[in-house]
Amino acid sequence: MGIKAKDIHEDIAWQDMTVGCEIYEPGTSELTKTGEWRSRTPVWNPDVCKQCLMCTPYCPDSSIPVKDGKRTDFDYDHCKGCGICLEVCPFKAITWKDE
Amino acid sequence: MSIRERLSGNEAVATAMRQINPDVFAMFPITPSTEIPQYFAQYVADGKVDTEFICVESEHSSLSACLGAEAAGCRAVTATSSAGLSYMNEVLYVAASSRLPVVLAVACRALTGPININHDYSDSMAERDSGFIQIYAENNQEVYDNYLMAHRIAEHESVRLPLMVCEDGFITSHAIENIELEEDDKVKAFVGEYNPENYLLKKENPLAVGPYGISPYYMEARVAQAQAMKNAKKVILDVADDFYNTFGRRYSFFEAYKMEDAEIAMVIMGSSAGTAKVAVDKLREAGVKAGLVKIRVFRPFPSEELCEVLSNCKAVACMDKSEGFSAAGGPLFAETAGAVINAANRPKLIDIIYGLGGRDFTVYAANSVFERLQEIVKTGDVGEVYTHLGQRER
DSSP, X not given: OOOOGGGOOXXXXXXGSOGGGOBOSSOGGGXXXXXXXXXXXXXXXXXXXXXXXXXXXXXXXXXXXXXXXXXXXXXXXXXXXXXXXXXXXXXXXXXXXXX | OOEEEEEEHHHHHHHHHHHHOOSEEEEOOOTTTTHHHHHHHHHHHTTXXXXXXXXXXXXXXXXXXXXXXXXXXXXXEEEEOHHHHHHHHHXXXXXXXXXXXXXXXXXEOOOSSSOOOSOOSHHHHHTTTSSOEXXXXXXXXXXXXXXXXXXXXXXXXXXXXXXXXXXXXXXXXXXXXXXEEXXXXXXXXXXXXXXXXXXXXXXXXXXXXXXXXXXXXHHHHHHHXXXXXXXXXXXXXXXXXXXXHHHOOOOOSEXXXXXXXXXXXXXXXXXXXXXHHHHHHHHHHTTOOEEEEEEOEEESOOHHHHHHHHTTOSEEEEEESSOOOOSSOOHHHHHHHHHHTTOTTOOEEEEEEEOGGGOOOOHHHHHHHHHHHHHHHHHOOOOOSEEEESOOOO
């Protein structure tokens, strides 16, 4: 119970794992860099972007952060490169780049 | 004071459940375990329990509902047999690896095919590697007593594994026998409340159950689970000691019957042990040093203890009531052979597959096995190691 998700890593002994791999705190998905799974990378072009914010709610991984009512650059630690943002962008402000 | 009653095995299990009053019973009926939820439904209707009684659409769902309830912090139970247990297969492994101590009553029944509703251990033996603790009973008294001990073993903090309380379909589940029941308040005091440290509904402490375990974690998780099964051995004995001190009936991993000086012995499980004991008694009267080991706890398997009790025997027959189709013997034989393999004076070992799909097992049949063992001792020749007993042959 004392063990935190950040303390569970690939070097710990089996004795230090939690029972049944339980995790005793919320929001730990941030610790897992799912961006490593990406094979293609969406690239945001702020010059073309009209800040319509269509892309943000469509992102299944909450990887398009919004600050002061405007989207900022991708959270590449967690973007899996699904490409939904490219599809929904009405202004072609997002393009592919191969990893 | 114990209460003298006469009950079927199923009613004994349902009575134990009523006394324990679990939080959740998720049920789907299948012969011969159906009476357990049937009796329990009556207790719910009569207000004798305040259990959440959920009728689901399959055994896969009944165990899944139990799993969810356990993760939420509840004590959850169910019952099944045969194809129902097979249908739970996937979820059995999830319950065990998530370390959720569901208690599952199994009225053991043959698996199809041919389709058959009678007793053997094909269903429970097929799940021997699921990570469930498995405890077997010879008669109604034992299945009741095993059930009273089940939750304490499964829920112990050093164990936290699900547990199957196994009884023999129809033979134990439906036959009515004399039984000593314990008083409700004494059972409640013995079993205690279930207060897990962490659970989904504990609002101060959000919990995630069953996360994905990639290769760098899976092996560690399995080793930890294997350790829990090893830990269960001590807990099973500790709970049995407390049970003896509280209710006066003694249990261990197995019952060693007339084994002190036995030269030939049978390793057997369940109701057949009662039949085989009569054969042992008759042989003893005739001066033959015969004995019997009735395995009660199959998971965790009591290897060291069994090796010790068999090490002075000259020939041992393992009695398998399920066909593993290994072409080399059944599961009880494989486990027993593994247990004695490093003993300095290990006995000659044979495997007898018997009693499949409710085929009767008689004192005469048991005696024929002991005669084979006597022949092995006399000639030193094991003969055919893996054979079947009780089938018609040309």
